[in-house]
Amino acid sequence: MHDDQEVAVLRLGHRPGRDERMTTHVGLTARALGADRVLFPDNAGQSLETVADITDRFGGPFEVELTDSPNAVIRGWDGRVVHLTMYGERIQDVEGDIRSAHRDEGEPLLLVVGSEKVAFDVYEAADWNVGVTNQPHSEVAGLAVFLDRLFEGRELEREWVGADRRVIPMETGKRVEPADGNGETDENEETGGDGETGGDGETDDNGPESA
Amino acid sequence: MHDDQEVAVLRLGHRPGRDERMTTHVGLTARALGADRVLFPDNAGQSLETVADITDRFGGPFEVELTDSPNAVIRGWDGRVVHLTMYGERIQDVEGDIRSAHRDEGEPLLLVVGSEKVAFDVYEAADWNVGVTNQPHSEVAGLAVFLDRLFEGRELEREWVGADRRVIPMETGKRVEPADGNGETDENEETGGDGETGGDGETDDNGPESA
Structure with missing residues (x-):
């Protein structure tokens, strides 16, 4: 957001039909709450179109892309990787370290958001596995709270270009x-x-x- | 939550099939992030069962109910009504007043979360129409950020009973x-x-x- 290093959101797993709205909501939440980019699996073209359409009408900058290899995105990420999972460390315990890596050390952040069962590789590849509570709820809710805390509310003051x-x-x-x-x-x-x-x-x- | 006055979430509108997961996620997010109760429209029995099952396994206290008249719930609410909508006042401008009404004045809060087009009556009945950004995104994301700000993070320390x-x-x-x-x-x-x-x-x- 703005002059910060990039924050990108990677949606893992997408079942066409069943996951369409959840994947779309992940993308729209990423956009509205200050992320710079969202990456969907390559079978989520319908969600991509919706997010791109909203960006055309309501402004950006915000990028939405498909990837045929989410794992390669994680492995190749030049920065820090945060995996949101109900099994992870408590957000209130680790958010300061993550904010510091992003804001003070200038590390781009990749936020990984699951859908179906997440492979153990992802837990191991992540610099932080983070739980927004250790309760089952919603990947959209977890992403929203994470972004609001990462940016400490600055995302709410964002100005939109090209709307x-x-x-x-x-x-x-x-x-x-x-x-x-x-x-x-x-x-x-x-x-x-x-x-x-x-x-x-x-x-x-x-x-x-x-x- | 705990000794506070009640916070209940009312989901407006539910299209069976299409809205099942979103309604379920509204309920699970309400539970995980400190609300005391969620009310669904009476055609959302499947979502009710999922939320009740999670509460049985992961703990409470948390109530989930169906209502055949969401409008009557709003009209009859003994406390303050907050309607989450992208057309509303900015959360950062009104959250202090809402927190004060709830915590200092002891007012129970009803949080109204839309699905389909929301009737103008709801805007008029609400004490506050609140936008978590004035951008289109997700009712689940809006609810999550609202609750985290209402409770100022205290909901993350909640203990669960009966899990x-x-x-x-x-x-x-x-x-x-x-x-x-x-x-x-x-x-x-x-x-x-x-x-x-x-x-x-x-x-x-x-x-x-x-x-």
Whole structure:
């Protein structure tokens, strides 16, 4: 993010159909919460398209790519590797070291997020195996909390480049303006598009601004 | 959580099949990150079963319920209502007020998390409409960051009651012990169950401890 060294997110494993929304949400969460890039397995082309489309409309910089060898990405990473897993060390115990490696030592970070069973190789290749709690929950939730803590909230102040629209924070209702600020307003759900934090960018009624 | 006033999460909207995993992840994230209870729409029985099963195995206290009238839950809530939406006020601007209402004024909180298009009534009924960024991403990510900030990390220190197993944080590998501490260990993925932060509690290879 900004002038920091790169933070990339690698999604391990993707079962087309079953994992489409989770993989898409991993990508959109990475983008919204300050990562620079997400890498999906090469059978996740549909999720890639959704994330690229959101980036076109809501801005970047953010890259989304497919890889045919996630393991090679891990092995070849020039920086530190963090694997998010419920079996790992407690985030509150290791986040300071990780932040220091990234911010002070200038190490690019690769955040590995599992889906199906993760091979033991990944645990061994990681510089840190980190648990956002040691409870089973959601890879999307784990990634979100990790990024918010890594950046200590600075990601919430990020400015977006190349957007064609911008959501204006409101106490009540919805307001979307062209990113150049010419003032198209859109203050209720009849005329406004959808896109709750529940929006997942898919082109249906749950997608942002599909109206 | 603990001695605080209740924090409940209400999932709005559920399309069986399509939303099963997202609704399950909302419930598991609520549980893992310090909420006391989650309410699902009454067609989300499968997600309820998964969350109840995880609570049986990994501990509580945590309640999961179905409701046939989410709107009545909002209208009848005796406390404050927070609606998470990308159109809302910035979390960094309002989290202090919400924390103060909950912790200092002792107000129970209802966190409303959307799925499909959210009716304007919900925006009006909420005491706060809150955006975890004003970008489209994931209701699971938004809920996770909100809870971590609401509790200021205290949820990570929570102790679990009534669990039959406990994950021991490890630098590398996996270790699960009976909750009474008798030392069943389980240090590699061949014999250990799965359950990455990617685990969603379903009874397949992505589910926690399915082995």
